[in-house]
Amino acid sequence: MKKTVLRQYAQLIAHMGANVQPGQEVFVFAGLDQPEFVKMLVEECYRCKAKKVVVVWNYQPLDKLHYRYRTQRTLNQMDGYEIARWAHMAEVLPCRIYLESDDPDGLRGVNPVKMAKSQQSRYPLIKGYRDKMENRHQWCIAAVPGAAWAKKVFPGLRTSQAVEKLWQAILDTCRVRDDPVAEWNKHNSSLQQHCDWLNSLHIEKLHYTASNGTDLTVGMIPEGRFCGGSEETLGNVVFNPNLPTEECFISPMRGAAEGIVHGTKPLCYQGQLIENFWIRFHEGKAAEWHAEKNEKLLGEIITMDEGSAYLGECALVPYDSPISRSGLLFYNTLFDENAACHLALGKGFADTIDGFHSRTMEEIHALGVNESMVHEDFMIGSPDMNIDAVCSGGSVVPVFRNGNWAR
DSSP states (O other): OOHHHHHHHHHIIIIIISOOOTTOEEEEEEOSSOHHHHHHHHHHHHHTTOSEEEEEEOOHHHHHHHHHHSOHHHHHOOOHHHHHHHHHHHHHOOEEEEEEOOOTTTTTTOOHHHHHHHHHHHHHHHHHHHHHHTTTSOEEEEEOOOHHHHHHHOTTSOHHHHHHHHHHHHHHHTTOSSOHHHHHHHHHHHHHHHHHHHHHTOEEEEEEEOTTSOEEEEEOOTTBOOEESOEEOTTOOEEOSBSSOOOEEEOOOTTOEEEEEEOOSOEEETTEEEEEEEEEEETTEEEEEEEEEOHHHHHHHHTSSTTTTBEEEEEEOOTTSHHHHTTOOOSOHHHHTTSSOEEEEEOOOGGGBTTGGGSOHHHHHHHTOOOOSOEEEEEOOOTTOEEEEEETTSOEEEEEETTEEOO
């Protein structure tokens, strides 16, 4: 891939994605797959006048070894230096940039129970720091191709060709063209128009149906609002948390989901794939589920904590989105969730509540936003999905017809 194009992508992440502010610290979390690009990104952060940029490297095969050889007790613990880093981030509020590149099957064979117990034990240790950072700093998730991931997407190509093809797919779906910033400003405006229309309807429920058996009704929070594209911190810094993104999303009312929903794309969770699955909800809670592949892992997600069996997000994505039109299955939630409508199990978003900046997290949760240590998106959109909005006063407005916006 041409360095000039990769430089544009690095600039997009630093300037439009994280929107690094002068004097701000930056943490970049990346694998070992594209070190030259990481170097470019670090330089672009400094060109934004970042105070300092810290790169936290990770290597998925080592994670697999840790889960295999460490005791459960050791995995459950956090050392002082790990806690100190969280405390530091909660104090200085750095930008956090995540570059995804892992093998979708890279943790196959890891004991899901051992992994889940580790996450359950560590989460309470960092929750307070995460809450202090909520809506107060910028973050951005983007992607670069790893060799194993590229071969998963393009199995018929040599590794070098697959990596090049995946680079092109990432750049295309992230709108890295002649003027990426102008492209993203236009895209954010379009998403905002859809959100404005949805919010004007005063939706009480969304009803999803499709020929695969999906028939699900999800209740909305009266104070809720649809969001999409760019977000804004409490300090009025605008940023784009996901590159790419095609969604208009909202956090639904905890405890107000009834019916069954079928996943339409594999769910990649902790380096393992869950495929051909469905979940039945009753009184808002996942009451029954089945997966042809990795059903036990799906169960670990749903039972991770008290809130993980409830919905934290409803996201509307047209089936003719650029990612869907690419015809690719990325085996990566960042991309596949933007190819079709999706839901998320677990944690909801405070900033989907009107006036969230003047409410405490306790008040946000009391309104009905779900709380959990997990937030796992799974794709439910299909070419024949219909979504109706049941609005205040009883009127029913078509929102999606045959997988796309109804208006």
